[in-house]
Every structure is written in structure tokens, then in C-alpha cells.
Amino acid sequence: MEYKFSDKISSLQPSVIREILKFTSEPGMISFAAGNPAPEAFPVEDVRRMSKEILENTPILALQYSVTEGYPPLREALMKMAKARYNVGRDFDQLLVVSGAQQGVDLAARVLLNEGDTVICEDPSFIGSLNAFRSYNAKLAGVAMDEDGMNIEALEAALKANPKAKFIYTIPNFQNPSGITMSLQKRREVYRLAKAYGVFILEDNPYGELRWAGEDIPAIKALDEDGIVFYCGSFSKVLSPGIRVGYVVAPAPVIAKMTVAKQCNDVHTTIMSQLLCHRFITECDLDAHIEGLRKIYEKKSSLMMEHMDREFSKNVHHTVPQGGLFLWCTLPQGSDMMGFCRKAVAEKVAVVPGNAFTSDETAPSYSFRMNFSTPTDEQIVQGVKILGRLTHQMFD
Amino acid sequence: MEYKFSDKISSLQPSVIREILKFTSEPGMISFAAGNPAPEAFPVEDVRRMSKEILENTPILALQYSVTEGYPPLREALMKMAKARYNVGRDFDQLLVVSGAQQGVDLAARVLLNEGDTVICEDPSFIGSLNAFRSYNAKLAGVAMDEDGMNIEALEAALKANPKAKFIYTIPNFQNPSGITMSLQKRREVYRLAKAYGVFILEDNPYGELRWAGEDIPAIKALDEDGIVFYCGSFSKVLSPGIRVGYVVAPAPVIAKMTVAKQCNDVHTTIMSQLLCHRFITECDLDAHIEGLRKIYEKKSSLMMEHMDREFSKNVHHTVPQGGLFLWCTLPQGSDMMGFCRKAVAEKVAVVPGNAFTSDETAPSYSFRMNFSTPTDEQIVQGVKILGRLTHQMFD
Numbered sequence: 001m002e003y004k005f006s007d008k009i010s011s012l013q014p015s016v017i018r019e020i021l022k023f024t025s026e027p028g029m030i031s032f033a034a035g036n037p038a039p040e041a042f043p044v045e046d047v048r049r050m051s052k053e054i055l056e057n058t059p060i061l062a063l064q065y066s067v068t069e070g071y072p073p074l075r076e077a078l079m080k081m082a083k084a085r086y087n088v089g090r091d092f093d094q095l096l097v098v099s100g101a102q103q104g105v106d107l108a109a110r111v112l113l114n115e116g117d118t119v120i121c122e123d124p125s126f127i128g129s130l131n132a133f134r135s136y137n138a139k140l141a142g143v144a145m146d147e148d149g150m151n152i153e154a155l156e157a158a159l160k161a162n163p164k165a166k167f168i169y170t171i172p173n174f175q176n177p178s179g180i181t182m183s184l185q186k187r188r189e190v191y192r193l194a195k196a197y198g199v200f201i202l203e204d205n206p207y208g209e210l211r212w213a214g215e216d217i218p219a220i221k222a223l224d225e226d227g228i229v230f231y232c233g234s235f236s237k238v239l240s241p242g243i244r245v246g247y248v249v250a251p252a253p254v255i256a257k258m259t260v261a262k263q264c265n266d267v268h269t270t271i272m273s274q275l276l277c278h279r280f281i282t283e284c285d286l287d288a289h290i291e292g293l294r295k296i297y298e299k300k301s302s303l304m305m306e307h308m309d310r311e312f313s314k315n316v317h318h319t320v321p322q323g324g325l326f327l328w329c330t331l332p333q334g335s336d337m338m339g340f341c342r343k344a345v346a347e348k349v350a351v352v353p354g355n356a357f358t359s360d361e362t363a364p365s366y367s368f369r370m371n372f373s374t375p376t377d378e379q380i381v382q383g384v385k386i387l388g389r390l391t392h393q394m395f396d
Numbered sequence: 397m398e399y400k401f402s403d404k405i406s407s408l409q410p411s412v413i414r415e416i417l418k419f420t421s422e423p424g425m426i427s428f429a430a431g432n433p434a435p436e437a438f439p440v441e442d443v444r445r446m447s448k449e450i451l452e453n454t455p456i457l458a459l460q461y462s463v464t465e466g467y468p469p470l471r472e473a474l475m476k477m478a479k480a481r482y483n484v485g486r487d488f489d490q491l492l493v494v495s496g497a498q499q500g501v502d503l504a505a506r507v508l509l510n511e512g513d514t515v516i517c518e519d520p521s522f523i524g525s526l527n528a529f530r531s532y533n534a535k536l537a538g539v540a541m542d543e544d545g546m547n548i549e550a551l552e553a554a555l556k557a558n559p560k561a562k563f564i565y566t567i568p569n570f571q572n573p574s575g576i577t578m579s580l581q582k583r584r585e586v587y588r589l590a591k592a593y594g595v596f597i598l599e600d601n602p603y604g605e606l607r608w609a610g611e612d613i614p615a616i617k618a619l620d621e622d623g624i625v626f627y628c629g630s631f632s633k634v635l636s637p638g639i640r641v642g643y644v645v646a647p648a649p650v651i652a653k654m655t656v657a658k659q660c661n662d663v664h665t666t667i668m669s670q671l672l673c674h675r676f677i678t679e680c681d682l683d684a685h686i687e688g689l690r691k692i693y694e695k696k697s698s699l700m701m702e703h704m705d706r707e708f709s710k711n712v713h714h715t716v717p718q719g720g721l722f723l724w725c726t727l728p729q730g731s732d733m734m735g736f737c738r739k740a741v742a743e744k745v746a747v748v749p750g751n752a753f754t755s756d757e758t759a760p761s762y763s764f765r766m767n768f769s770t771p772t773d774e775q776i777v778q779g780v781k782i783l784g785r786l787t788h789q790m791f792d
Contacts (some may be wrong), residue, residue: 003647003649003650004652005507006506006507006508006509006510006532007510008506008510008652009656009657010653011508012656012657013662021541034461035461036460037418037459037460039456039460041456043459044451044454044455044456044458044459045461047450047451047455048452048455049673051447051448051451052444052448054629055443055444056444056445057442059440059443059444060435060440060465061440061635061638062638063438063440063443063636063638064432064433064435064438064635064636064637064638065430065431067631067639085717097634098661099495099640099666100662100663102660102662102663103661103662106660106661106662109404110402110404110405110406110470110531112401112402113402114402114404115511128659128660128663131656131659131660132660135506135657135660136402156500190467215704230623236461240459240460241459241460241461241600241663242457242458242459242460242462242494242666242668243459243664243667243668244662244663244664244666249535251399253399253602254399257399257401257405257406260408260527261405261407263409263524263527264408264496264498264502264524264527264528264531265498265499265502265528265661266495266496266499266502266640267496267498267524267637267640268638268640269640270495270638270639271639272639272666272667272668272669273666273668303766308560320527347742349757373476395570
């Protein structure tokens with residue numbers, strides 16, 4: 001039997017990251033390729049207690065069908081929280097609970113993109129989102145990154161060159177994969193250009209709470225006077241990714257369409273997960289918990305950078321993020337980046353090749369992504385040492 | 397700000413069922429409009445015990461990211477179970493865990509349908525699936541139902557008339573909304589025609605276990621020598637719909653593409669839910685539990701039919717299902733069905749108008765769907781009495 005798939009899906013390959021993740025379960029592999037929260041970052045005792053109480057007090061609520069929009073008390077609590085913590089959400093906005101921010105991005109694409117429309121994205125950017133856009137036969141227009149976010153001239157050029165651009169996709173805080181944070185000035189510029197060119201902004205903020213240095217910068221959504229910004233938040237890095245809960249704050253007509261699309265997609269988000277999230281943000285000490293997370297990631301990132309600066313060839317550069325889970329390393333121009341990644345895996349250290357994250361996967365890339373949240377401290381020290389030796393062999 | 401949505405979504409309206417469901421939360425409303433399992437059907441004690449043990453023994457596994465394909469021990473257990481219970485799954489098949497069977501149907505559509513392709517469906521059929529197909533700009537070709545499933549001549553005519561037909565969508569057991577079960581002979585005919593016309597079969601079986609009368613009939617997937625049947629199963633009616641777990645059994649290349657699409661969609665299904673399902677099917681007495689469910693629904697359906705046969709006008713007919721959650725009632729040709737449904741709601745009894753389920757929502761419908769699993773016994777008696785009075789007023 002020959003299987004002929006839809007045009008939009010047939011060109012799509014499995015995510016390189018997910019493929020490498022499978023590979024990294026090999027015994028003895030040190031993986032800097034994942035993006036998992038540190039195991040010690042989970043509030044296990046809180047989850048045990050809250051789960052027990054939910055199943056004692058409201059078992060049928062926790063097991064029965066629920067509404068597509070999300071558990072009403074959770075929606076309400078999230079709207080309050082988003083307003084209080086990030087100044088996100090205005091009178092014209094609504095909130096939809098989604099099955100992880102990935103679903104928020106996917107649904108936004110589904111309700112907005114016709115085949116052949118363009119998405120303007122940071123280059124590099126998160127592969128999961130890029131693949132979601134590709135899966136609707138969208139064209140990707142990548143915009144090069146400066147140290148403080150998208151290059152604004154390149155963004156304007158992309159907007160001019162792509163009259164069918166529908167939205168700008170950005171991860172403004174501790175971007176995946178680069179670790180870069182967009183400056184306030186650039187957030188204002190991106191907003192101004194989006195408005196001027198009549199395109200929307202899809203703002204993805206899974207890492208915003210994980211800042212261990214510098215000052216918080218307002219969300220682009222906080223600047224949204226015109227109802228052109230759709231904001232995705234997530235519980236994955238703050239509570240747990242396994243429970244699959246995120247949310248979208250966007251103007252009411254957009255949320256209405258996304259709700260219709262979500263009905264067709266998965267009916268509603270796991271209600272037990274939603275009940276956990278509701279109790280977590282209304283009953284637990286969120287500030288103290290997040291402070292704990294920041295300490296964990298500050299320590300791990302410092303350890304990784306300290307050892308990289310000691311062990312790596314001086315010809316290999318890395319970003320110095322103020323939060324998040326990732327570092328972005330760049331080899332000298334013209335280097336055999338894939339060769340480096342393959343040698344690393346052969347020596348039992350996994351990193352993600354940079355072109356997994358580029359809008360044009362066939363364009364040359366001399367970068368790779370390192371994650372410091374998943375490995376143990378010992379693995380960080382040991383793995384960086386092995387990579388360091390390779391960098392000296394290949395790039396000194 | 398004006399919001400211009402994608403062509404494929406902009407025509408789609410919120411599911412009539414979900415809209416009515418919201419309405420049914422009004423105080424004093426007796427709802428025959430839902431499709432929820434009976435509250436007493438949930439194995440609450442088992443869920444409490446299993447959840448506690450999972451969070452005691454493997455908390456990080458339950459909270460961390462997982463793989464897109466599904467928790468490997470659950471996949472393995474489901475493949476064994478599907479083979480043993482339904483003779484579903486051959487050497488060429490694989491299994492994907494999905495976030496409810498709705499996601500399985502949606503992903504199948506996503507990987508198979510180009511805009512303008514046709515889906516051949518039973519008429520009436522499940523609105524959630526029809527809307528998923530519509531959301532990919534597919535054309536729906538409805539096939540009229542006999543008492544034992546699709547009219548085979550009408551099916552062949554639809555296949556002839558629609559050269560761009562991609563698959564036949566069917567719910568062969570206790571169909572939603574009609575309650576009809578397809579005979580073995582018709583399953584063979586549907587398979588033969590699908591093969592002859594080079595189209596696939598998407599077999600959706602959420603209710604298969606809920607048989608309280610008659611004999612089990614083999615799944616169409618059990619006849620699949622050629623790798624043309626994609627089978628969706630669900631935990632929603634057997635364990636819990638709130639946990640959002642289903643599965644798809646299909647040839648390996650199809651599962652591979654669906655996995656790629658699922659990566660873009662929600663990364664993976666809530667892992668805690670998957671762990672619960674795994675323990676449920678490997679440790680609990682599934683047969684005894686299902687036997688209990690059958691008794692609950694046999695009792696409720698009998699109560700509803702007994703009272704309908706006593707209270708309803710003789711000009712109103714209903715199907716007599718052997719399982720599932722629904723009855724399908726038909727008013728005399730030319731009746732004002734919508735008027736009947738509106739009067740019923742005004743008297744605080746909700747049913748779902750039949751054209752919610754037709755491939756052409758504007759075609760005349762004289763039917764409505766009744767659900768007996770959600771209301772209490774008292775509500776069934778009381779609600780049927782009110783509806784009965786209306787049928788005499790309007791159709792005697």
C-alpha cells in the first residue's frame with residue numbers, strides 16, 4: 001500500500017531535537033540536547049498533596065468532560081495573574097487554556113494562516129513552532145538576531161518583502177535556542193512595525209519567569225493598545241511540562257476562533273492538570289517557588305559557562321543569557337558544525353545542531369544549542385570537558 | 397482592529413452541542429444533550445490509589461516531558477490489549493497515544509487531507525469529527541444510514557461521484573448520534589469498496605465496549621489485510637474523558653506522519669494520564685469494570701426507552717441501540733424539528749437538533765439526539781414526560 005500524505009505534512013520531517021532526544025537515552029550519554037526542567041525544580045510535595053485533595057473532594061469534576069475554553073476558575077485566576085505579574089490582558093482580551101503553549105502556537109497558526117502566507121520569525125527560533133507553521137504550508141521569513149533581539153532593519157526588510165506576512169513570531173525572553181532577550185526599545189520597535197505593516201505578533205513566553213540576572217522587561221503584549229498581540233504562557237517551566245497546560249491571551253474574536261479550532265483538536269485540556277494549576281497559582285507561594293527555580297538555573301548555567309570558558313577553544317563563542325534554559329555556541333565561520341556534533345555524540349555528549357532552528361534548514365549554520373537544566377552538575381563538568389577537547393582539536 | 401481568519405477556520409461555527417452544553421448548566425435544566433459518562437461509571441477508588449502510588453513512586457516521570465509517541469509501556473500494553481480484545485493490529489501496524497480519540501481523528505485528517513479533498517461520512521455523524529474535517533477545507537459527502545449501517549449503494553455512489561475522496565469515516569458501534577451498529581456483512585462491504593476505490597477507512601470506536609445486548613461484531617480494522625484502515629480507540633467512556641487519552645492503530649508510515657503532526661500540535665499527551673491508563677489496563681480487572689458499565693447503561697437506556705414508548709406520540713420513532721450512550725429520535729416527515737427543540741428547552745429539557753450531525757447542516761432534519769448516560773433516573777422520567785407531552789401537542 002502506498003500512502004500519499006497531505007502536501008502540508010509530507011515535507012515535514014520529525015523534529016531533529018526529538019530524534020536526538022531518543023538517541024540520548026543510550027546508556028552513558030551526557031545530554032545537553034534536551035530542554036527539560038531540572039528534576040529538582042518540580043514541587044513534588046505540593047503536587048502530591050493537591051492531587052490527593054482534588055481526588056478526595058471533587059473526583060467527578062477531575063474525571064468528567066469539561067468545557068473547551070478551560071476550567072472557569074483557572075481562566076479567571078490566570079487572567080488575574082497575567083495582569084498582576086506581566087501587565088498582560090486588556091478589556092478586549094480573553095484567555096484560552098491550552099494543552100501546553102505548543103498547542104497555543106499551533107492553534108494560532110491554524111486560525112490565521114492560509115497556505116502560502118508568511119510567518120516572520122527570529123532566526124534561529126524554536127523548532128517546534130517553526131514546524132507548526134510549516135505544517136500549514138506557510139512560508140518562513142527569518143530575521144537575523146542581534147544581542148538584544150531581532151535586527152530591526154532586517155525585520156522591516158522582511159515585512160516589505162513579504163506582503164502576505166500574517167504575523168511575527170517571537171520568544172522575547174531567553175529565547176530558545178539563542179538565550180537572547182529582546183530589549184524594551186526593540187519590543188517597542190517590533191510593535192510599531194507590526195502595526196504599521198498590518199501584521200500580528202505571536203509572543204511566546206515560556207521562560208519569562210526563569211530570570212536570574214538583570215531586570216524584567218515588559219511583555220510586548222503589555223504594549224498592546226491595538227489588539228494585535230497574541231500572548232502564549234506556559235506552566236511547563238514553572239510547574240511541570242508533563243501536565244501539558246499553557247494559555248493564550250488574545251483579543252476576544254481570536255480566542256473565539258481558537259476555541260472552535262481546539263474543539264476539533266482535543267475537545268479540552270486534561271482537567272486534572274487544570275485543577276492542579278488552579279490550586280498551584282491560587283494556594284501555593286508562587287514567588288518563593290520561582291525564586292527557588294531561579295537559583296537552580298543560575299547555579300547550573302554559571303557552572304556550565306565557567307567550565308566552557310575554561311575548557312573551550314577561544315575561537316568558540318557563546319551567548320551569556322540572563323535566564324532560561326539554553327546557551328547558544330558559535331564555531332568559527334566555515335567550520336564543520338555537523339562534524340563537530342557527530343564527533344561529540346560519538347564521544348557520548350549530545351548537543352543540538354544549529355540548523356535545527358533556522359528558518360531555512362539547508363542554510364549553513366556554525367552554531368549549536370547547549371542546555372544546562374537537564375544534566376547533573378557532574379555531567380556538566382564532564383561533558384564540557386569532552387566538548388572542550390574537541391573544540392581544541394578542531395578549531396584552535 | 398479587524399481580524400481576518402484562515403479560510404479553513406472562518407466558516408466553522410462553534411459546535412452546536414458545546415453551545416447547548418453551556419446552556420444546559422442553567423439551574424433546573426434536564427439535559428439529554430450531553431454525551432458524558434454517568435458519574436457512577438468512574439472507578440474513583442482505583443484512580444485515587446493509582447494516582448497516589450504513581451506520585452509516590454515515580455513523581456519525576458509523572459511531571460517531566462515525555463516522548464511524542466506515548467509512554468512506551470502504555471503503547472505496548474495497548475497493542476497487546478487491542479490485539480487480544482478486538483483482533484486489531486497486524487505486523488505492519490503501529491500505535492500512537494493521542495490526547496483523546498478526537499485528536500486521533502484530527503491528526504488523521506491533518507496528515508491525509510489536502511484542501512478540497514473529500515471525506516465520505518455516515519449521515520448523520522459525530523459533529524466533532526465533521527468539524528475537524530471541515531477545518532481542513534475538506535468536502536463532506538454524507539451516506540444515508542440503514543438500520544445496520546451505511547447504505548452500501550449510496551456509499552458506492554458517493555465513491556463514484558467523488559474521485560478526490562480520501563477516506564471513509566465511520567463509527568461502526570453504537571454510532572454517535574444514531575446508536576446504529578454496522579453489521580458484519582456491511583463492514584465487509586465497506587472494506588471491499590474502500591479497497592476497490594483506493595480510499596482509506598478511518599474507524600472510530602469510542603463506544604465499542606459499552607455493549608449490553610447482542611453479540612460483539614469484529615472491527616473493520618480486524619479485516620484489514622491491506623493496511624487501509626486507521627483505528628481510533630479511547631479511554632473516555634471506559635476510564636475517564638477528563639484525562640484525554642486515546643490511541644490510533646494504523647500502518648507504520650501513517651503513524652510516523654501522525655507523530656510528526658502531533659509534535660507540532662501538543663508535543664505529547666499528559667503523562668500522568670498515560671501512567672493512569674497503563675496501570676488501569678495492566679493491573680485492574682478491566683472485564684469486571686466494563687461489565688459494571690454495561691449494567692449501568694443498560695438500565696439507563698431501558699428506563700429511557702420504556703418511558704419514551706409510554707409517553708411519546710406514536711408518530712415519533714426512535715432507534716433501539718444495543719450499546720453506547722445515545723438514542724436517535726425521528727419526528728414525522730415535514731415536522732418543525734427546531735421548533736420542537738426550542739419548545740423543549742423552554743420547558744427546561746435539552747436535546748440536540750439533528751442537523752448538528754448532518755454533513756450538510758442546512759439540509760432538512762426531522763431528528764434529534766437523546767443521551768441517557770448523563771441524566772439521573774429521576775431526570776430521565778421527568779424529562780421524557782415533558783417531551784412526551786410536547787410530542788402529543790405537536791405531532792398527534
